[in-house]
Amino acid sequence: MPLPIETPAVLVDLDIARRNVHAFQAYADQHGIRVRPHIKTHKLPQMAELQLAAGAIGITCQKVSEAEAMVDGSPRITDVLITYNILGEAKLARLAGLHERVTLRVVADNPVVVDGMATYFADAAKPLTVLIECNTGADRCGVATPEAAAALARRIADAPGLRFDGLMTYPPADGAARVQAFMSEAKRLIEADGLEVPTITSGGTPSMMQAAEAPIATEYRPGTYIYNDRSLVARGVATWEDCALTVLATVVSVPAPNRAIIDAGSKVLTSDLLGLTGYGHVLGHDDIRIDQLSEEHGRLVSDGPIGLKVGEQVRVVPNHACVVTNMVDAVHIIGAGEPKAEWTVVARGRVL
Amino acid sequence: MPLPIETPAVLVDLDIARRNVHAFQAYADQHGIRVRPHIKTHKLPQMAELQLAAGAIGITCQKVSEAEAMVDGSPRITDVLITYNILGEAKLARLAGLHERVTLRVVADNPVVVDGMATYFADAAKPLTVLIECNTGADRCGVATPEAAAALARRIADAPGLRFDGLMTYPPADGAARVQAFMSEAKRLIEADGLEVPTITSGGTPSMMQAAEAPIATEYRPGTYIYNDRSLVARGVATWEDCALTVLATVVSVPAPNRAIIDAGSKVLTSDLLGLTGYGHVLGHDDIRIDQLSEEHGRLVSDGPIGLKVGEQVRVVPNHACVVTNMVDAVHIIGAGEPKAEWTVVARGRVL
Numbered sequence: 062m063p064l065p066i067e068t069p070a071v072l073v074d075l076d077i078a079r080r081n082v083h084a085f086q087a088y089a090d091q092h093g094i095r096v097r098p099h100i101k102t103h104k105l106p107q108m109a110e111l112q113l114a115a116g117a118i119g120i121t122c123q124k125v126s127e128a129e130a131m132v133d134g135s136p137r138i139t140d141v142l143i144t145y146n147i148l149g150e151a152k153l154a155r156l157a158g159l160h161e162r163v164t165l166r167v168v169a170d171n172p173v174v175v176d177g178m179a180t181y182f183a184d185a186a187k188p189l190t191v192l193i194e195c196n197t198g199a200d201r202c203g204v205a206t207p208e209a210a211a212a213l214a215r216r217i218a219d220a221p222g223l224r225f226d227g228l229m230t231y232p233p234a235d236g237a238a239r240v241q242a243f244m245s246e247a248k249r250l251i252e253a254d255g256l257e258v259p260t261i262t263s264g265g266t267p268s269m270m271q272a273a274e275a276p277i278a279t280e281y282r283p284g285t286y287i288y289n290d291r292s293l294v295a296r297g298v299a300t301w302e303d304c305a306l307t308v309l310a311t312v313v314s315v316p317a318p319n320r321a322i323i324d325a326g327s328k329v330l331t332s333d334l335l336g337l338t339g340y341g342h343v344l345g346h347d348d349i350r351i352d353q354l355s356e357e358h359g360r361l362v363s364d365g366p367i368g369l370k371v372g373e374q375v376r377v378v379p380n381h382a383c384v385v386t387n388m389v390d391a392v393h394i395i396g397a398g399e400p401k402a403e404w405t406v407v408a409r410g411r412v413l
Numbered sequence: 414m415p416l417p418i419e420t421p422a423v424l425v426d427l428d429i430a431r432r433n434v435h436a437f438q439a440y441a442d443q444h445g446i447r448v449r450p451h452i453k454t455h456k457l458p459q460m461a462e463l464q465l466a467a468g469a470i471g472i473t474c475q476k477v478s479e480a481e482a483m484v485d486g487s488p489r490i491t492d493v494l495i496t497y498n499i500l501g502e503a504k505l506a507r508l509a510g511l512h513e514r515v516t517l518r519v520v521a522d523n524p525v526v527v528d529g530m531a532t533y534f535a536d537a538a539k540p541l542t543v544l545i546e547c548n549t550g551a552d553r554c555g556v557a558t559p560e561a562a563a564a565l566a567r568r569i570a571d572a573p574g575l576r577f578d579g580l581m582t583y584p585p586a587d588g589a590a591r592v593q594a595f596m597s598e599a600k601r602l603i604e605a606d607g608l609e610v611p612t613i614t615s616g617g618t619p620s621m622m623q624a625a626e627a628p629i630a631t632e633y634r635p636g637t638y639i640y641n642d643r644s645l646v647a648r649g650v651a652t653w654e655d656c657a658l659t660v661l662a663t664v665v666s667v668p669a670p671n672r673a674i675i676d677a678g679s680k681v682l683t684s685d686l687l688g689l690t691g692y693g694h695v696l697g698h699d700d701i702r703i704d705q706l707s708e709e710h711g712r713l714v715s716d717g718p719i720g721l722k723v724g725e726q727v728r729v730v731p732n733h734a735c736v737v738t739n740m741v742d743a744v745h746i747i748g749a750g751e752p753k754a755e756w757t758v759v760a761r762g763r764v765l
Contacts, residue, residue: 174723313498328736
């Protein structure tokens, strides 16, 4: 039976999402790890509320504008960590607005960012809380050494309007040992300098079930875990049944026996590969590969007859759920296999 | 001097865009080819007006909702071709709405699509005009043979509410000879069946300057030509000076001597590779590669010292301009190097 939903569309199975959230929360509770989910995966206040109700202590956002949309969207979102270097008066002004509304933490990995915040936030009575981003092997942002972390901690602590709160990292997969080593040494150096390190926060869904192997971390920021995706199935972290987000598409052409075209292309599935071959998994069709996307066309190919008809609906698990969320103005919420609601993705496209 | 624009942001240089549009229009005029630009690249009624003023006969859209947004956006858009198989009552109803407002053409490449339209559009006094999509080597949609095109033309012609108008193809690069061969044979077969073939429409920016090598085509549908991008520079079709669309980004971290992070990631630049290595070209920094994107981070690397400072702005030519347009709610229009206006991307995200 086709779903009564115009395609292409992004579907989110609420039962699966809830199960995924509770599964990691149970693990974290067992190991005494606080959970601060990254909302980039869903960009929905309703999902953040579900995560908070399950036991999360707050949310993580990547950009100021994303945090604004989430805070605007739910009175229950009162604790936000923005894991991004924030630069420039315009963004600092928006940050100050958020600082009035919620318990706010930000990060910095260099003196330019710290000094910019120290200039803008100068009120010792209401300091801005800052963590230091550390590079534990992902080689994106982050100070390179525990010594650099200690120096930056001192700089933050010396700014009257800033409050040093600890360390943050986005580690590579299977990076728990490196997190433990870097953070232990950084904490030791910072404490030797007379500062406390209340918070050490790590993240990443692929290795979340090894979070306890870096016991120095007090907090974990999983993102994709609420939806899962093809990349996590490929890593063995989830099964197809754990994938809450799927793309509903219609076969619009079967121009050759072993080729079909669906109405979902890169404008929905995106070109993210995450190391995989092909652009998604067609549920129930293990023999089919999505070998090419253009903006509005997804090309499905098979070795034998493709077994699809024009007009037929298919459901695709995308390579990367988070980026798919960002492509649509609204997602269709599914419960017990039926469409229940359409939720506006309020934090979509918030890149500032 | 930094631009007074919050980053990341998509900039469009209007002078360059105008020059690009006029350059192809001049070529097409010289060869007697009608121009029907694909609006997927800009998604802006203002840019469509620029193209129409330069001599374009109408516009091309990929989806019904995209056409609606463009027609809503400008009274000068009165002639629209939708190059997509349209299926299902909901989309056909929207198509009927457009059919009341503008001169409309659609395509089909299979009997299911033709029969669906024939059932919905049954008024011989106001028939829906249909072209047949042909596969000339791109292996996406399209009937596979001239014989199949002729059979589908007959089916369209026999439907009282449909009017057969000709043939459409999206050829592979350097496909002019294949277009000429396929279309000549299909036209011969269809005419032998007693039908006329008024329109033969081809497209694609990479080979647009070889359009005249398929003289059977009456019309050409370039898209990316208005902005150009890194993929077209790599093909030798454009230079960096011809690239009207750039992404303005700020360096937020220089965590290692040969690595910098900008605040534009896949949420602006997208992961489209189009066969290239890396995710864009940093203007003025030929030695720098964008080797990795996450949603909000672009990683820039170099062999020697990277030569960038935290807080510095850079401009990036993306691999693929069309998909970048789709990532933002508005673009910043630049004239004579200065910001002039912000234009809402009205057809962004229109996937239905």
